Amino acid sequence: MYKNLKEKLWAFITQNNPDLMFTLQEGYSVTTYLEDKIQKVMPMVMDLISESKPGHVIEELALLKMTKELRPSRFNYIKDVVTRDFPVEFNKFREAGVLTYECINMIEACNDIFETFGFSEDKPEDNRLRHAVIARVHDYLSI
Incomplete structure (x- = not known):
C-alpha cells in the first residue's frame, strides 16, 4: 500500500504540478516530501483498513487527502x-x-x-x- 501511494502521489505531481516536481528535484527532497505526505495520511489509511475498505478505495481517499493543497492545478x-x-x-x-x-x-x-x-x-x-x-x-x- 505504501509503495502504491508513493507512486500515485508522484504520478499526480508530475502530471498536475510539474512546477513542484522541479522544485523538489532541485532540492533533492522528492523522497522526503512524498514520505511526509504519506505519513500524514497513514492514520486514516489504518482506520480504513480496520473498517475492511477495499484497497483501491483506501488509495483513492488517501490520494485525495494528500493532493488537496495541490488542487486545482x-x-x-x-x-x-x-x-x-x-x-x-x-x-x-x-x-x-x-x-x-x-x-x-x-x-x-x-x-x-x-x-x-x-x-x-x-x-x-x-x-x-x-x-x-x-x-x-x-x-x-x-x-
Whole structure:
C-alpha cells in the first residue's frame, strides 16, 4: 500500500504540478516530501483498513487527502489558457519541447493573480481571474 501511494502521489505531481516536481528535484527532497505526505495520511489509511475498505478505495481517499493543497492545478489552468487563447504560441512551445517549462514560468508570472483571486477548488470559476491571467500571459509572451 505504501509503495502504491508513493507512486500515485508522484504520478499526480508530475502530471498536475510539474512546477513542484522541479522544485523538489532541485532540492533533492522528492523522497522526503512524498514520505511526509504519506505519513500524514497513514492514520486514516489504518482506520480504513480496520473498517475492511477495499484497497483501491483506501488509495483513492488517501490520494485525495494528500493532493488537496495541490488542487486545482495552476499548471493545467495556465496550459488551458495558452491552449485556448494563444494557440500559435502553444503549438510553437509544444513543437520546440518547451511547453512545460514555459507554463511553469507563466505560473510564476501569475502567482499574485492566483493569490488575489483565491484560486481554489472551493471557489467557482471566476471570469475575472481568467481575464487577468490571459492579460498576464499576453504580457509574458510579449516580453
